[in-house]
Amino acid sequence: MTQTSGLTIRQYAREALELHVEFVVREEHREQVRFSPMSSAPQPHVTRGAAQDVSPGGMGLISEHFVPRMCEGTVRVYDPNPVTTAADGSPVYEVAFEHAVRVRRVTLASHEPTYSLGLAFVDPGPDISEKVDRLIALAGKGPDPEDTGGGSDG
Secondary structure, three states: OOOOOOOOOOOOOOEEEEEEEEEEEOHHHOOOOOOOOOOOOOEOOEEEEEEEEEEOOEEEEEEOOOOOOOOEEEEEEEOOOOOEEOOOOOEEOOEEEEEEEEEEEEEEEEOOOEEEEEEEEOOOOOOHHHHHHHHHHHHHOOOOOOOOOOOOOO
C-alpha cells in the first residue's frame, strides 16, 4: 500500500511576471469576505495587487488585503499598456486575462500588511496553456521606463 503525505504538490512550473491585477470575491463568499471602505480597496469585494508568477495551474499575487484560503473569485489581469485616457487624465487599462480562481495559499509577505496569495484556476479549459503563454508574452511587452522613444539599442 502506498502512503501519501497529504501535501499538495504544484504540477506546473511558474513563470515570473509583474502585471496589475484585481481579485473580485465570488458572490457566495461576499458575506464573509468584505474589505473596509477605509482601506485602499476600490470596492467592498475587490482588492488590487500585482501578479508575481503564473502557470497553467494558477498564479501568485501580492495584495494589501487578506483573502482567506478556499475563497473563490475572479482574477483580472490588466494589459500594461493603457488603451486611452480618462477625463481626469488617468490611464485606462484593458483586461487582458480573466479567470475563476480559488485561494490555495496565503502568507504574510512583509511587516506592512502585504499578503502573498497562491491562486488555483478553477475548471481551466484546454486552451489555458495558450492563454498563459499570451499573458507571459504581454508581461514582456510592457512599457519600458528607460525607453525615450528613440531607436533600438541593437
